[in-house]
Amino acid sequence: MAGRRLGADEEALWARVRATVRALPGRRSAESATAAPPSLPAPRPPRVAAPATAPVASFPTRAPGHTLDGGWDRRLASGVVAPDRTIDLHGHTLSSAHAALDRGVAQAIAHGDRVILLVTGKPPRPDSHRPHARGAIRASIEDWLRLSRHAGAIAAIRSAHPRHGGSGALYVILRRPRATNS
Template identity: 40%
Template sequence: MTRKRQLRPDEMALWQEVARRTEPLGRRRKQTTMTPASAPKTANPPPEESLSLPRFRLGAAAQGDDSRHDVLPGIAERIASAPVAMDRKSFQRLKRGKLSPEAKLDLHGMTLDQAHGALVGFMLRAHGAGKRLVLVVTGKGKDRDGGGPIPVRHGVLRHNVPQWLRLPPLGPLVLQVTEAHIRHGGGGAYYVYLRRRR
């Protein structure tokens, strides 16, 4: 046996308002106000003002005024925010362009497949030769955004090389990746500091 719950006074007032505004479908039906038998009798229903809802405005509860729709920060911010794994003094000298790279790889004009193969081979050879600091030149890339609904980042190699350097087989060899100083290519090149051979 199911027990019926009693209506609260605000629910009863809402029901009475709905029933008052309802029009019958045909002539045969009588206009009746349905009240449940178990509902408490209220002498004075609440005024209509208490039943009205606040006016809805689209975006009224939105936080912030950030008009960018970019989920990830730029590659420069992501690399700069990475923790420093090498000696801090050497890292500061590296950032100021005081250390000179022992080898250089230029990936200009290569496709993703060609560049990935060239990068892996170059890094394995450099680590095998005991080099510590190498320069990988990717270029800044061309702006190919056609103005479509999905933004397209320019510089495909520039965005993929740091990721490739974190993944196997190169990840265990690499100690630090950072943007090169302006004299070595700036935002279009990376310093890659390799771990010592064991």
């Protein structure tokens, strides 16, 4: 890789650095460090980001805090919160699960629910030797919710407590509806 020569200000800076360098025991002396300054690598062209295909709504998926206070996270983790609605996606294909999720979230928002228990089924075990893919619905849930028409109404997604399905279910916490002043 071909380097470039240092400019006058870079040479002066390099001289100041060389003056502060001391050789480690058993290493080259400071005089050898005062040899020619290193050549800097040629500058790289700037990277151009690929255009985004669709805007992605942002809401925290499993990180505590952010949009829920610590009290919410403690209550969810302890299993004290009772879901207002349950959406069970067992036995669905990907397309029917997506439609059922959209319908269920729309109904929950219309009804004023705050916590949805979303039953997806347990993700496949790493040691599973099944010949077909499992856990496709579970793997798609967060993307579906982020890109859905309801993304702005979702405050957070959290793992469910074992009494509500554990790793086979998720809590979808909806934002409080805004009061309209008319």
